[in-house]
Amino acid sequence: MANILVVEDDEVFSQLLIMHIEDRGHTSRAAHTLAQARELLSVSTPDAVLLDQQLPDGYGMDLLREIKTxxxxxxxxxVTGVSDNALVIEAMKAGAYDFVRKPMDELELDTTLNNxxxxxxxxRKVRAISKATDYEVEMNQIVGNSPGITHLLKTIGSVAASQASILITGESGTGKExxxxAIHHHSERSGLFLPVNCSTIVENLLESELFGHEKGSFTGADRRKPGKFELASDGTLFLDELGELPLSLQAKLLRVLQEGTYERVGGTETLHTNARIVTATNRNLESMVKEGGFREDLYYRLNVVNIVLPPLRDRMEDLPLLTExxxxxxxxxxxxxxxxxxxxxxALMQAYQWPGNVRKLENILTRATVLCRDDTITPDLLGIDDAVADKGKPKTENSDTVELISLETLEQRHVRQILEYTRWHKGKACEILGISRPALERRIKKYGFDES
Ligand SMILES: Nc1ncnc2c1ncn2[C@@H]1O[C@H](COP(=O)(O)OP(=O)(O)OP(=O)(O)O)[C@@H](O)[C@H]1O
Ligand SMILES: [Mg+2]
Incomplete structure (x- = not known):
């Protein structure tokens, strides 16, 4: 049972509406003018309002706007006899739930009111829940108003609800996750969003992480464990750092994408999944395909929609909003x-090139906030002045000073810089340095670098 406020100046029509509403088991109150309606609204809030447009003391639209604040x-x-299409648009824009024209069709009114x-x-229920998650929503929102971000939002809007596989590419820290x-959120899928980072888990563990395993399938597998494909059913599986996915698992992933089927590690039962697959990488998959590190067929399967995230330096107009x-x-x-x-x-922040992108911005601001003694961040707290000073200045040619250091020292310094730049993402570091993984590992050992 609900309480309905009927705002209608025509006595007869008002009575008809009230009888109709009360026949459906609801209670009602009637107002014949805007003033009466305002008075009733100030005493208690109804569950719904039926509102006429032309009233003796003004327009229903005005009351609609007041209510919707x-x-x-x-x-x-x-509910109105006015046959003005512009009014329909205005009313919907002002937040009307729906528009029913007189003469009233009872069935239409029932359906509209029930809905x-x-x-x-x-x-109301969602608001109660989302109060608790407001913080999370705020934390995960995509900020920016540059053309790049606007284009991104439009793409998300148009692909979110589809089943299409999406490959998100972009430099480190550009916001791939x-x-x-956001894609999962707007897909309105009822299941979970489950991220799996393909680079942090060793190969055979990654397989069981994705596909699950049967009891006894390997040492330590003391019970059956569901994989992420199973857990993400009706949801989204986010395969991050896709470029690190070993070839053996690439074949299995391809089968899931083609047939929707897979088996748990050590199992024979064929399982089905309807998880939506979203992938991300900061590596150049196309060149990996050429070099044989990534399966071409899988690449095309995953790359149905490619969302390319622009680096922060190419959308500096977003810097103020992002910083805020x-x-x-x-x-x-x-x-x-x-x-x-x-x-x-x-000024320093604007001149900076932002390697590391939004993540770097967040790190720099966090550090500055921790060091800040009052409420204002000053240049000394940013720790980026050297980088800016270096920007665009060729170090060697035309330079007055030459550093007299050995090739080995130069290598040591460069490898360390690249590891720091990639935040110890070894795959990425290898790509930049143009060396193999074992070659990088050898240098890390030789120079005694460690991640902390
Ligand atoms: N457009 C954006 N609006 C608001 N915050 C953002 C945006 N882009 C990135 N961030 C923030 O920057 C940080 C890095 O983003 P995210 O982890 O999504 O980047 P990534 O591309 O996955 O990076 P990596 O390649 O290093 O994994 C996060 O804290 C995220 O909230
Ligand atoms: Mg990421």
Whole structure:
């Protein structure tokens, strides 16, 4: 049972509406003018409002706008004899739930009212839940208003609901995971979003992580374990750092994509999955295909839609919004109150090239916030002045000073820089340095580098 407010100046029509509503087991209150309606609304909030447009003391649209300023506002159904199409658009824009024209079709009114009450109940429930997750939503949102980000949002909107496999590419820290989560969120799939990082897990563990295993299938497998494909049913499986996926597993992944089937490690039962696959990599898969490190057939299967994330340096117009967003996030996390960036610090940030992209921006702001003594970030706290000073200046030719160091020292320094740049992403480091994984491992050992 719901309580419905009927705002209608025509006595007869108002009575008809009320009888109809009460026949359906609801209660109602009637107002014949805007003033009466406002008075009733100030006493209690109904579950829905049926609102006429032309009233003796003004327009229903005005009341609609007033009601909709409250975010818990009840649904408002406009019931009117005015045959003005522009009004329909205006009313929907102003937040009307629906529009029913006079003479009224009873069935139409029933359906509209029931839907309105149902969705209002549902959205109240969602709001109650989302209060708890507001923080999370805020933390995961895609910030920016550059053409690149606008294009990205449009792509997400148009592909989210489809089943198409999506490959997200972009430099480290450009927001690949944020985008994958957004795709899942907007797909309205009821299942979970499950990320798997293909580079952090050793090959045979990765296989069992993805496909699950049967009890006794290997030492330590003391019970059956479901894989991510099973757990992500009705949801999204996000395969991050896809370029690191070993060839043996590439074949198995291809089969899942082609047939939707797989077996657990050590199992014979054929399982089906309907998980949506979203993948990401900061490696150049096309050149990996050419070099034989990545299966061509799999590449085409996964790359149905390719979302390319632009590096931050190519969308510097997003820097203000991103900085504001990240500072808010950092202040919440660290319980700090850092609100400003000094002019000179800002100039430095704008001149910087942002290797490491948004992640680097977040790191730099976090560090500055921790070191900050008042509420303003100054250039000394950013730790990026050297990099900016170096920007665009060729070191060797035309330089007055020559560093008298050995080739080995130069190599040591360069390898360390690249490891730091890639945040110890060895695959990426190998790609940049143009050396094999064992060659990199040898140098790490030789120079005694360690990740901390
Ligand atoms: N457009 C954006 N709006 C808001 N935050 C962003 C955006 N892009 C990235 N971030 C933030 O930057 C950080 C890095 O993003 P994310 O982990 O998605 O990057 P990535 O491309 O997956 O990086 P990597 O290749 O290093 O894994 C996260 O904290 C994320 O919230
Ligand atoms: Mg990532």
């Amino acid at each position: 409250d975010k818990d506002a009840p649904p408002v159904i406009m 309105a009450l149902h969705s209002h109940r549902l959205s 944020v985008v994958a989560r 967003h990240l500072l808010r996030k950092i202040n919440q996390r660290l319980h700090t109150q850092v609100k400003n960036i000094s002019e000179s610090a800002w």
